[in-house]
Amino acid sequence: MSEAPSQSRIWAGASLVTMTQGRYHIIADGAMVVNQGRIAWLGPRASLPARFNGMPRHDFGGGIITPGLIDCHTHLVFGGDRSLEFEQRLNGVSYAEIAAAGGGILSTVNATRAASEDELLALAEQRLKLLLADGITCMEIKSGYGLTLESELKMLRVAKRIGKKYALQVRTTLLAAHAVPPEYQGRPDDYIDLICQHWIPQVAAQGLADAVDGFCEHLAFSPAQIARVFDAAHQAGLPVKLHAEQLSSLGGSTLAARYQALSADHLEYATDRDAAAMAKSGTVAVLLPGACYMLRETQFPPVAHFRRHGVPMALASDINPGTSPACSLRLMLNMACTLFRLTPEEALAGVTTHAAKALGLSDSLGTLEAGKQADFVHWPVNHPAELSYWLGGQIANTVVFRGEQR
Numbered sequence: 001m002s003e004a005p006s007q008s009r010i011w012a013g014a015s016l017v018t019m020t021q022g023r024y025h026i027i028a029d030g031a032m033v034v035n036q037g038r039i040a041w042l043g044p045r046a047s048l049p050a051r052f053n054g055m056p057r058h059d060f061g062g063g064i065i066t067p068g069l070i071d072c073h074t075h076l077v078f079g080g081d082r083s084l085e086f087e088q089r090l091n092g093v094s095y096a097e098i099a100a101a102g103g104g105i106l107s108t109v110n111a112t113r114a115a116s117e118d119e120l121l122a123l124a125e126q127r128l129k130l131l132l133a134d135g136i137t138c139m140e141i142k143s144g145y146g147l148t149l150e151s152e153l154k155m156l157r158v159a160k161r162i163g164k165k166y167a168l169q170v171r172t173t174l175l176a177a178h179a180v181p182p183e184y185q186g187r188p189d190d191y192i193d194l195i196c197q198h199w200i201p202q203v204a205a206q207g208l209a210d211a212v213d214g215f216c217e218h219l220a221f222s223p224a225q226i227a228r229v230f231d232a233a234h235q236a237g238l239p240v241k242l243h244a245e246q247l248s249s250l251g252g253s254t255l256a257a258r259y260q261a262l263s264a265d266h267l268e269y270a271t272d273r274d275a276a277a278m279a280k281s282g283t284v285a286v287l288l289p290g291a292c293y294m295l296r297e298t299q300f301p302p303v304a305h306f307r308r309h310g311v312p313m314a315l316a317s318d319i320n321p322g323t324s325p326a327c328s329l330r331l332m333l334n335m336a337c338t339l340f341r342l343t344p345e346e347a348l349a350g351v352t353t354h355a356a357k358a359l360g361l362s363d364s365l366g367t368l369e370a371g372k373q374a375d376f377v378h379w380p381v382n383h384p385a386e387l388s389y390w391l392g393g394q395i396a397n398t399v400v401f402r403g404e405q406r
């Protein structure tokens, strides 16, 4: 892992797509000076200050450089998969029948509980390698398929190990309030008590989570229950995020805004009022087109409201076994453009500038700017719109993490 300070180097000969303020802000034929894993200077190659003469130089000979991509909402760590359910549903078996036979999220919870830490890591790595090929340099990973303290901690430890093993910055999120575990069916408030009184303090004490998340929905937890989780998170000094307004409008995103949440995610049923509240609190709208696509949703997030109120929009893979088995973040850019009508510039900002904000990392990540971490990707394309345009395939050819080529 690149914790050792990297060599100084000039990366030149490509256009710099800086993404400052969430816009392309392209510097044609740019040069970027990297020192100690950070960007020391960037600008047109012709303006490179003389003091950098003699520094080792890498010339790309064309193409573009963007900030490293950030996947700010993932459930990368889980046991089993649900491909057989996918096939069953397409053969006409109903979701209720599958759930009655122990399928659905319960099957993932059982498989995750049964797997050892090493087994979970090996499974996550298979998916991780596919995602990393798209130039991801930072990823958020949630717990939420253990639903016992022991197995939630196990998931978070696996996520932390990924961050140590790979040239990748990992942010971990406790999502114990993802679903009511089988042991607490019919008494969700008892489960919330447990999370608030015991799990959040323990996870915080062990430094295993950077944030706390929940699922606010009829089939999961109410706004009142989520508010208790948020209170406990704040008491433990952890910021919050929320799965909100995915299937119905419960006001979860307004609740999240009240708690200065880093982000509210999904948001298909968010209202104009929710957008106004999120704008005021600086809460990022994380849109997850993979889940919309897999569920064949026709209700899409209110992008026009977010634009009007100036709510930053991020995009993520939401990789999970049930509703978004997405192994390409770049494919999500295309889906956000085709399904939600984002522009390619908004889509790219959604996995750079605004994704960094959704993780509370705007000071160090998300744009190409002097002083920021030197995480960037070289793409052999003519224009950044191509990153949203091509469906699939591997385009990224050089990925640099903290100044070191990966």
Ligand SMILES: [Zn+2]
Residues within 6 Å of the ligand: 073, 074, 075, 243, 318
């Ligand atoms: Zn999710």
